[in-house]
Amino acid sequence: MMTTFTRPLIERRLFGPGPCNPYPEATAGLALPLLGHLDPLFITMMDETCDGLREVWGTTNRRTFPVSATGSAGMEAAFVNTTGPGDVVVVAVNGLFGQRMCDVAARNGAEVIAVEFEWGTPIDPQRVAEAHPNPKIIAAVHAETSTGIRNDIAALGELKGDALLLADCVTSIAGIELRTDDWGIDIGYAGTQKCLGVAPGLAPFTINDRAFELRIENPRSWYLDLGLLGGYLGSNGTQSGRTYHHTAPTAMVASLHAALGRILQEGLPHVWERHERAGRVLQEGLQKRGLELFATEGHRLPDLTTVKVPDGVDSAAVRGELLERFNIEIGAGAGAYASSVWRIGLMGPNATEENALLVLAALDEVLPGA
């Protein structure tokens, strides 16, 4: 076999839509001596991790924990446990991840009503709430990673009536204001590789008692069955004591644990403010250079900025040059905007003014005619 299994020791600055560079504490957490998943030390660490997740979710939900897979599995866990044949699910769609919600919900046999909005614009909560008189679930993406738009989840919470509100918080958690309980979110999922500043591989998840009571018993997924995971969570979950379900990814949990400690030590409002400031500096700098932002003003995410590729500029060539010359990764656009939009993320430890200035300076070097 000719495979060498060596790897050039190149350090990238991950300014795309995620993963970002991890917090140093998160990287150190990965390399700590590994613990078994039943070790009392691990169980304490998992308890603390769930405590920390409750803080960043803004919830007191006892069922708050990391699903043992990436953010997309969080989406699957949310739907597989709550939707089945006969259930009506209204999904607000203004980007790729809203679309994906429709696909995932439909595979569970739900009747899906997609309420569509133009990509780059926010959802209209009123239109979403009026799409069906009595849905089981209303679902929306808080921070659309595909477009850089922040949707108004709090307004949906006010309008939801008896429906359960299901929110994708992958690109909002630990980066922008998120108040699960205050806003009426009943089921939420996220990922670790955005503003939490941890490598991809876990899906922070929260579900309140009302949604848990309305769940599907024996859902189609064994791996993501919240009834079984209750045992796995033990006292933090159903209080029924821990029982073996699957082997927790202990290194990834140690990393998330360390990152949460770092974030809560800085203080969540300060972390939000840091993301806000970095995004503002970046977005003002881009506009000062005559570049046009893609997301509608007033609804722009600070942690993920979308910018239109200028006419006549080769989108991929610019990204390639940033990577080659400066080890800076930025993202292509999503879906139909693959070559007409760039996505620039300043998330987790990357969310600083200095990094905003660095991206701008690097773009000045590589943009044609600059």
Added chain:
Amino acid sequence: MMTTFTRPLIERRLFGPGPCNPYPEATAGLALPLLGHLDPLFITMMDETCDGLREVWGTTNRRTFPVSATGSAGMEAAFVNTTGPGDVVVVAVNGLFGQRMCDVAARNGAEVIAVEFEWGTPIDPQRVAEAHPNPKIIAAVHAETSTGIRNDIAALGELKGDALLLADCVTSIAGIELRTDDWGIDIGYAGTQKCLGVAPGLAPFTINDRAFELRIENPRSWYLDLGLLGGYLGSNGTQSGRTYHHTAPTAMVASLHAALGRILQEGLPHVWERHERAGRVLQEGLQKRGLELFATEGHRLPDLTTVKVPDGVDSAAVRGELLERFNIEIGAGAGAYASSVWRIGLMGPNATEENALLVLAALDEVLPGA
């Protein structure tokens, strides 16, 4: 909040049924500068990882890759893509993981025929093959982590007829002889936290062309849909080019990549021999002390040894004392044998004669009357 997010820097020797201590290369791989999941450097690393996995699986299957979740999700991926209503699945059950296969297959709507054998004894391939004249799938566990038994998968492969052979290789891969193609395994899944010597979090997976052709289109799981994952794998998978599916857990892949390099440098036959020798020393030593092994002679796994708890001995107290005094973790028994059997794993870097001697010496210290 009172949570401290600190953790005592205790190093455990993980001699339970998994996770084991990772190879040092695997730990170093976790802490390498993180790569984005679309970075050309990551794609090369993923290609090499799939190459390495083909070696340890003993297969040329192009669809060989790590599922982005733990081993149990590998089991779910295997069944969700291949079984649905109307499909007959024959499962050989001689332990916990055979039982779990029945649960997972049934959730997918399959007609499950469980062929039961006493725990601690091997399956009888003939009885399994004769359980149904024309099943779609025959499934069995190669190395039963719950009992320490090695089942004869090669014999099942000879008897399978037109059925697809689906094998759980979680506790066999990279520890004992495994020859996917030679033995007629059509679908296999594993975990990283046993003999591969990597933290838990990925499920090495392989499926051959015949099984892929017979798969369920649009399976109930979006996250584990092999059709979509084909795009994610790109040239190593369906050759159709890479398309975004989910964000790969890049740190865990880097760790698996490094461990595979380590294992293949040592040489797979040498790695198997090292596991064999460590297990032999341990099992002979246990018997020399008058302890009785649980698994039937001639069918014992070297990497996972099951031993009966002597009459009158408090199983949990012994495990607790090993952990407290010597930082040595061994496992309880599974299911009905929770307090009457211990499980001692010598896997990955832990599979050495020295570690076998260490466990024996530590047991001498803590066993009552020793």
